Amino acid sequence: MPVPPVRIGLIGAGRIGASHATVIARRVPEATLTVVADPRPGAASELAEPLGARGETSVEALLASDDVDAVVIAASSVAHAELITAAAEAGKHVFSEKPAGMSLAEISAARSAAAAAGVALQVGFNRRFAREFVEAHEAIVAGRLGAVRQLRSLTRDPGRGPSDPDVVPPWTIFTQTLIHDFDTLNWLNPGAQAIDVVATADSLTSPGHPTLLDHATVVIRYDNGAIATAEASFAATYGYDVRGEVLGSEGMVTMGEGARSSLRVHDAAGRVAATSHSDTELLIDAYTGELAEFALAVQQGRAPSVTGDDAFAAFAIAQACIDSMTSGARAGVAR
Amino acid sequence: MPVPPVRIGLIGAGRIGASHATVIARRVPEATLTVVADPRPGAASELAEPLGARGETSVEALLASDDVDAVVIAASSVAHAELITAAAEAGKHVFSEKPAGMSLAEISAARSAAAAAGVALQVGFNRRFAREFVEAHEAIVAGRLGAVRQLRSLTRDPGRGPSDPDVVPPWTIFTQTLIHDFDTLNWLNPGAQAIDVVATADSLTSPGHPTLLDHATVVIRYDNGAIATAEASFAATYGYDVRGEVLGSEGMVTMGEGARSSLRVHDAAGRVAATSHSDTELLIDAYTGELAEFALAVQQGRAPSVTGDDAFAAFAIAQACIDSMTSGARAGVAR
């Protein structure tokens, strides 16, 4: 094997961190998991050891480790920007879960830190690696759809809404959920720049928590005339739902259909297709793809295909949504 | 309206007769229902009168009526051939439900009677008028599939099998059910002639009635080398199922998917498409199409697109199935 696998230190042993740890250790041959860090006693070791890695309770220890070439950040979103900067300053390449920060200033600073350190910085926009979205992007880039005119991207979380509405930070639906759709729309409208947005959102699942926005519909105007809609819900009883649609002057693509596999069960209820009820099931190949891309970029000494600029551009739309919700009017998108 | 509608007398006020009566009266402007005949007291009138027609208890009265140009036979299958002959001799054009008779000799005689009387004779092979099958046939005739090589046609009745197994005549699955598939396969393999068949069938729904064949799989060889499979079941809990498939040297077509409409309900069970549970629902447009074709052929003084020859050819395969079941071996198909 000419190139040794990239040695990964994972920060954060929560739900998505656990998925990433397993993917790195078992599905990405270009990477190997060496360390997991999590401040909760035992959490890191419990995840790391069965995967052949070691646990640490301190990020500092992880960043100081000689056997860590690159870090994957799956900690709380509020810590992302700071961790990116710390990792970059420690000379580690960085893959960060989205968003790359909680404000454009934070993301800008993190991006600068990575650039100054000369390390790779990739953000976890998973749809860039989901097969149907990749094929759509290729068709669009190849000109098969002509000029892009009308788009839709949708994310719905499974279940009946947040179990503890009090702990959901303000604007989560924009900065954490729709951020995926904003990046997807930017990516599927290549070369275009978002101009402004108008956001409509409401609290529908949790009476008594009027500030918990759990359903949102955002309309984005692009400088090539394209009009995009991004929709999110925190309460889809039928499962985790990720879909997209792009209408161009020459044709349309649709992505996502909800069926978990090609199995159809036919009985008195009709023809039934099972659906996926978690992102880590629905998107497992995309999670693998994004981490493989990160490892390959590090191995090859090149920038990853999803960058800090993409993180900034997507968050700029999220920020405009917050502005639009605050003012009730259309809000411009920062560049 | 340049051409007056064809005045139809319907023989048989049972389940399919009732469907045909309504279709003629309400969905086929080229036809008008004038008389219904059924020997059961009141049955004909009950069906006919709300549709603006009159009831008769005797077929003879119907055939003697001046206001009947053509008859639609929906009586018991054992009476079909005799009724065709009687109608033809009375100078009436004839649409008969399948099969056109209970033996090749009966069908041959009925066909001759119609020819001698110079009346149109059409048999109720409904798939010839189901949209997806029509489109498949057009694609095949246009050469889009190249040479036809491997075919499948399938019919499954809804439910859990015959409610009274004792009244199901022998070989019903071949002469009443698969006869549709045999005609479909002949039609979708244009110009080819069935050579021989091997039939496999069993009694699976009704313990104690070993002679009630309720599941059957038939393989037919054609003189162009094509190999066809026809499958039937009397017990599909999920609904009435009609499907087809043709593989050619240049491509394949599939027909039938089971969903009743494009509605999909997504809930905790997954993504659910409702299915059709009766032929008169699933095939309503095909039933309309076949009766419209019959009326048009009569109006235009031409042969219908489905003829007594087609009835003979399909029954020849059913007869070969009976022979194959009796001998346990492959059986030739009469021409």
Add this chain to the structure above:
Amino acid sequence: MPVPPVRIGLIGAGRIGASHATVIARRVPEATLTVVADPRPGAASELAEPLGARGETSVEALLASDDVDAVVIAASSVAHAELITAAAEAGKHVFSEKPAGMSLAEISAARSAAAAAGVALQVGFNRRFAREFVEAHEAIVAGRLGAVRQLRSLTRDPGRGPSDPDVVPPWTIFTQTLIHDFDTLNWLNPGAQAIDVVATADSLTSPGHPTLLDHATVVIRYDNGAIATAEASFAATYGYDVRGEVLGSEGMVTMGEGARSSLRVHDAAGRVAATSHSDTELLIDAYTGELAEFALAVQQGRAPSVTGDDAFAAFAIAQACIDSMTSGARAGVAR
């Protein structure tokens, strides 16, 4: 037949008028076409006579006819309101193509005229009679989706945009096209009232005609908290596209999938489903259903299931879109 068919006079022998004439004459047994009126010399007769009706060049002649119980208005949209009023004053029941007028005042006046005359007034919102939408509505009314939260309705016209952009009146995309979606959304969110809208639209197909809005995305807020999106395009190369989606607290429904039939052709290009390229093909059963409902309502002396109030409510959203486009801001919906 206990009840005689309703005798219909059709106003307008254009594209949709021709479709309605054929549907009335051939697919709706409760109705009969007696007169067609169109000012263009010969146009009415050419359409009417093969269908057993007579042509007139004057609407007055049609409205004065004794053999006309009810009129179907398929004339230019700018004449709808005036024609509704004239027909009502002549004592004729009225089915009008959408919109029922070009302003809320016009629609209000037309609605009052019908009420004063005691005649039925139905507006041509065809999705109310499209099978998958009917099934969706039934599921929603039955509570299968729980509380309605997020909706989408979409209409795309086939082709590459208006052949003559100069003749397209201003705001056509809202008043003529999206009006269908506005009614659909109102209907699928039963009991809720639209509060306000924000419209985003642009001219993308016809350089040099900046006022021709050919793509539009509208977000509507309802008083039950539901957020709806209506999308339209005048340029779908892949065909006429009508789809819907409703997310509720208990599940989701989707309607429309684009395939013309269940035929799938598999060849080197992949698996191909043909699409519908005209409304009169895609919606033929819905057109039949709406005209049958109209005839039945007249026969039964009851109000049709789609009323002048529905026409007003849908146009109120269209008007709010015009206001929103003019101001650039969210605009309230009149009640």
Add this chain to the structure above:
Amino acid sequence: MPVPPVRIGLIGAGRIGASHATVIARRVPEATLTVVADPRPGAASELAEPLGARGETSVEALLASDDVDAVVIAASSVAHAELITAAAEAGKHVFSEKPAGMSLAEISAARSAAAAAGVALQVGFNRRFAREFVEAHEAIVAGRLGAVRQLRSLTRDPGRGPSDPDVVPPWTIFTQTLIHDFDTLNWLNPGAQAIDVVATADSLTSPGHPTLLDHATVVIRYDNGAIATAEASFAATYGYDVRGEVLGSEGMVTMGEGARSSLRVHDAAGRVAATSHSDTELLIDAYTGELAEFALAVQQGRAPSVTGDDAFAAFAIAQACIDSMTSGARAGVAR
């Protein structure tokens, strides 16, 4: 990592060998590829070295290697049985591509050799690890379909038939292709035993090579009354096609739909889903699954879930097909 990965020696660096090598090296963390053997000069090294393994030209060298715990046989089918025996005698666990031998006697001998040596023996029936088939099997075993009554399994190879018909051994369609379907049908009809078969096959792609059977349809009767159809073609222009269907007393399952992903491209051609054109694309997750199962079974010291008995049972049906083709009649299946 508590258990070290199983060290795999791969025999055969052809098309499927190359796929298996990559899967072992990159997608199965429980296994590591150490050696590849292929008699063609350089072939083994060329495949092995980029994957971190070494090449050998002799099977003997591979079998004598200390760093090989288990072998994966992807050599010519005629060598399978002999290689299984040799590997077993060398104390290596064995995964063999199907068929496990070219006769029931060969397979029986190989099975005995593995049993005598106490090594695991797994055969490459990939559908056992394809998600939709796994889900179908689970539904059947859970009783969701009730009693199994009518089955179908289908394999079609992409393209236009063998490029060199002369090199295709006799009966290939039964022993190499349909063997997958025979195993699938046995597996999806749990506990049932095949009784007899009738095979129909022909040479349709290669005029002048009448003995090259390239299309086949086989009907199998099981001792629980179930009737199964297995179909194969060597010439599907639309791609590699693997499908299944099981009708039970309580419902039906269908597996396989042909679309490569959920992307749908809509343009003037209609709605197009791309198809897979190779087994190594369509079945990559199944190939991964079967090799992971093998490695896990070796690690855990247990029998794999697909055994030599399954290999024997599937080949017994293939042998009965040969007998049926030879005699023209139904042929019994050996147990």
